Amino acid sequence: GAGVSQTPSNKVTEKGKYVELRCDPISGHTALYWYRQSLGQGPEFLIYFQGTGAADDSGLPNDRFFAVRPEGSVSTLKIQRTERGDSAVYLCASSLGTLGEQFFGPGTRLTVL
Amino acid sequence: TQLLEQSPQFLSIQEGENLTVYCNSSSVFSSLQWYRQEPGEGPVLLVTVVTGGEVKKLKRLTFQFGDARKDSSLHITAAQPGDTGLYLCAGQRRPPPGTYKYIFGTGTRLKVLA
Numbered sequence: 001g002a003g004v005s006q007t008p009s010n011k012v013t014e015k016g017k018y019v020e021l022r023c024d025p026i027s028g029h030t031a032l033y034w035y036r037q038s039l040g041q042g043p044e045f046l047i048y049f050q051g052t053g054a055a056d057d058s059g060l061p062n063d064r065f066f067a068v069r070p071e072g073s074v075s076t077l078k079i080q081r082t083e084r085g086d087s088a089v090y091l092c093a094s095s096l097g098t099l100g101e102q103f104f105g106p107g108t109r110l111t112v113l
Numbered sequence: 114t115q116l117l118e119q120s121p122q123f124l125s126i127q128e129g130e131n132l133t134v135y136c137n138s139s140s141v142f143s144s145l146q147w148y149r150q151e152p153g154e155g156p157v158l159l160v161t162v163v164t165g166g167e168v169k170k171l172k173r174l175t176f177q178f179g180d181a182r183k184d185s186s187l188h189i190t191a192a193q194p195g196d197t198g199l200y201l202c203a204g205q206r207r208p209p210p211g212t213y214k215y216i217f218g219t220g221t222r223l224k225v226l227a
Binding site: 004024031033035040041042043044045048050051055056058059091093094098102105106107 | 117133142146147153154155156157158160161199203207212213214215216218219220222
């Protein structure tokens with residue numbers, strides 16, 4: 001069966017540009033999480049959705065970051081006015097519910113030049 | 114602020130040796146998970162512990178949750194090169210007062226030499 005997929009796998013952009021990162025969760029999974037991981041570090045929580053609503057967005061670093069999940073399935077993480085410090089791997093995970101096992105995608109490597 | 118500190122940060126050992134990785138916090142967690150991550154991939158869940166003092170075994174891996182649910186350890190017996198990877202602990206503090214988000218530890222990078 002299909003796992004969590006993320007697109008693109010790599011994204012190179014210039015400082016100040018806008019980017020969108022997409023996550024396709026496992027079908028039927030109601031919970032969806034976004035994380036950011038810097039090299040050699042553990043993932044840093046950004047936001048999670050239960051259905052269509054953002055249940056906890058306390059990890060978003062600032063108002064340049066925004067995420068949506070309009071139909072309770074696919075989610076998009078949006079970053080405005082990118083900065084070099086935004087460079088990292090962005091991971092998405094989904095689970096059957098908030099207590100279920102998280103299944104991670106392979107991540108999107110974002111590089112801001 | 115990193116709520117979960119892992120030690121050691123790096124570990125390089127010979128095949129056949131035993132090792133223990135620690136995950137410590139000053140906060141109480143409802144549950145704690147251990148993951149292994151390989152380069153270019155997302156973390157993969159190894160185990161979830163939910164009860165203080167709980168011990169779980171997965172082949173050569175033994176996981177323990179502290180009595181106070183603030184810390185955990187992962188012990189690997191007779192390490193093999195296939196155990197090489199980044200080991201991560203992650204805690205969930207369920208409501209109240211928390212939410213269902215997961216907080217990941219700082220990570221332990223293990224290399225097992227043949």
